[in-house]
Amino acid sequence: MVMATEFNFELVSPERLLVSGSVSEVVIPATEGEMTVMANHAPTMTTIKPGVVTVKFADGKKDRYVVFGGFADIVPTGCTLLAESAVHVDDFKNEDIVRRIEAARAELSHAKSDDQKFGIETYLAELTTLQGIVVPA
Amino acid sequence: MPSLKDLKNRIASVKATQKITKAMKMVAAAKLRRAQEAAEAARPYSQRMSAVLANIAQAVGQDDSAPRLMTGTGKDQVHLLVVCTAERGLCGGFNSQIARLARDHTRKLLASGKTVKIICVGKKGFDILRREFASLIIDRVDLREVKRIGFANADQIGHKVIGLFEQGEFDVCTLFYSEFKSVISQIPTALQLIPASAPAVAAETTGANAIYDYEPDAGAILGDLIPRNISVQIFRALLENVAGEMGAKMSAMDNATRNAGEMINKLTLNYNRQRQAQITKELIEIISGAEAL
Numbered sequence: 001m002v003m004a005t006e007f008n009f010e011l012v013s014p015e016r017l018l019v020s021g022s023v024s025e026v027v028i029p030a031t032e033g034e035m036t037v038m039a040n041h042a043p044t045m046t047t048i049k050p051g052v053v054t055v056k057f058a059d060g061k062k063d064r065y066v067v068f069g070g071f072a073d074i075v076p077t078g079c080t081l082l083a084e085s086a087v088h089v090d091d092f093k094n095e096d097i098v099r100r101i102e103a104a105r106a107e108l109s110h111a112k113s114d115d116q117k118f119g120i121e122t123y124l125a126e127l128t129t130l131q132g133i134v135v136p137a
Numbered sequence: 138m139p140s141l142k143d144l145k146n147r148i149a150s151v152k153a154t155q156k157i158t159k160a161m162k163m164v165a166a167a168k169l170r171r172a173q174e175a176a177e178a179a180r181p182y183s184q185r186m187s188a189v190l191a192n193i194a195q196a197v198g199q200d201d202s203a204p205r206l207m208t209g210t211g212k213d214q215v216h217l218l219v220v221c222t223a224e225r226g227l228c229g230g231f232n233s234q235i236a237r238l239a240r241d242h243t244r245k246l247l248a249s250g251k252t253v254k255i256i257c258v259g260k261k262g263f264d265i266l267r268r269e270f271a272s273l274i275i276d277r278v279d280l281r282e283v284k285r286i287g288f289a290n291a292d293q294i295g296h297k298v299i300g301l302f303e304q305g306e307f308d309v310c311t312l313f314y315s316e317f318k319s320v321i322s323q324i325p326t327a328l329q330l331i332p333a334s335a336p337a338v339a340a341e342t343t344g345a346n347a348i349y350d351y352e353p354d355a356g357a358i359l360g361d362l363i364p365r366n367i368s369v370q371i372f373r374a375l376l377e378n379v380a381g382e383m384g385a386k387m388s389a390m391d392n393a394t395r396n397a398g399e400m401i402n403k404l405t406l407n408y409n410r411q412r413q414a415q416i417t418k419e420l421i422e423i424i425s426g427a428e429a430l
Contacts, residue, residue, distance in 0.1 A: 012185060014288035014372055016178035032352050045193065046352035047361050070365075071358060073189050080185050084365065085288065 007039040008078035013086040025056040044074040064089040144408040155397035162390035169383035176376040204360040209332030215252045217307035221314040222262030223382040231385035236265040238325040295368030314374035315381040323381035
């Protein structure tokens with residue numbers, strides 16, 4: 001039996017459907033580490049941290065998107081990524097991430113419990129890492 | 138009897154009004170199309186969201202690990218109403234319909250001894266509800282400066298609601314908005330946000346419901362998903378509202394334009410009749426003058 005090498009990938013943000021098509025490989029910044037999804041992946045559901053999604057289309061074209069949080073629903077025949085906010089790397093603006101970092105910092109100063117603080121600090125670290133990756137120095 | 142000049146002035150002013158209402162109708166039509174497109178574009182996300190939510194809620198089940206946003210506080214003493222209306226008027230009964238539904242709901246809750254808190258989204262709802270329930274309104278959200286409603290706006294409201302819930306400010310949260318059925322019909326709707334009810338699993342999806350791997354784990358994902366789903370629901374409500382407002386405005390302005398047209402016809406008829414009467418009168422004066430010679 002020939003294994004299918006292509007599967008259906010959808011990247012959806014609350015405002016619109018960004019990508020929908022046949023792809024051969026997608027790299028997702030899952031909360032517990034980056035993961036590469038290929039066809040016939042075991043059914044998985046995972047949350048996503050702020051990061052870059054790399055999509056390799058069936059025709060060999062590559063595309064990169066910046067996402068902020070969300071989750072992915074992976075089944076053997078497809079993968080749906082629901083992002084809280086998603087933009088193409090080319091359309092990405094530095095101000096956007098700076099605004100988020102500032103908001104997270106403000107939130108941190110109001111945080112009461114250690115758990116909350118830890119959560120926000122992790123988020124902040126992810127954001128700064130992402131800034132380092134995406135924004136050219 | 139108004140003079141000829143008065144009539145002429147009135148016709149001119151009604152014509153000017155008609156031009157304005159006509160322009161407003163066309164603007165509303167253009168905005169309606171955009172609003173509908175936005176609502177359409179947002180649909181895939183909320184559809185997928187409820188599918189995933191149904192799946193995962195089934196996996197977690199009703200055990201103790203279900204987040205509090207879903208199980209609620211176990212009481213229903215304090216109710217929070219989030220009333221979404223438009224920022225502007227001149228759209229027929231659109232705003233008052235939503236406000237009326239919220240008002241009836243509030244009265245019913247108050248009558249049964251519950252405590253009610255209200256958050257107003259949009260200026261018009263605030264104006265209407267302020268008359269009766271000024272002391273119950275705890276907050277209002279102004280979207281007047283927002284040209285195009287984004288998810289960020291909805292997310293902000295969602296965070297506010299969840300923040301209040303975590304502080305134990307209320308037990309049940311209901312969202313009021315207008316469902317967009319068609320250009321001429323918008324249905325005011327009440328939707329319970331908290332405790333969130335998991336959407337029923339569609340029959341055909343259960344088949345594909347293989348054993349899922351959850352990262353980190355089902356409970357944690359659900360805990361992350363539900364707040365997000367609340368924001369999505371609010372976002373959808375806001376988009377529906379914009380579309381509904383524009384639809385209502387369009388038909389209201391269409392009516393106004395038509396009324397103005399009728400009025401112009403009536404006034405013109407009146408004007409012509411009076412002008413004719415004046416001409417006849419002048420003729421009679423001339424003729425009777427000539428006969429007297």
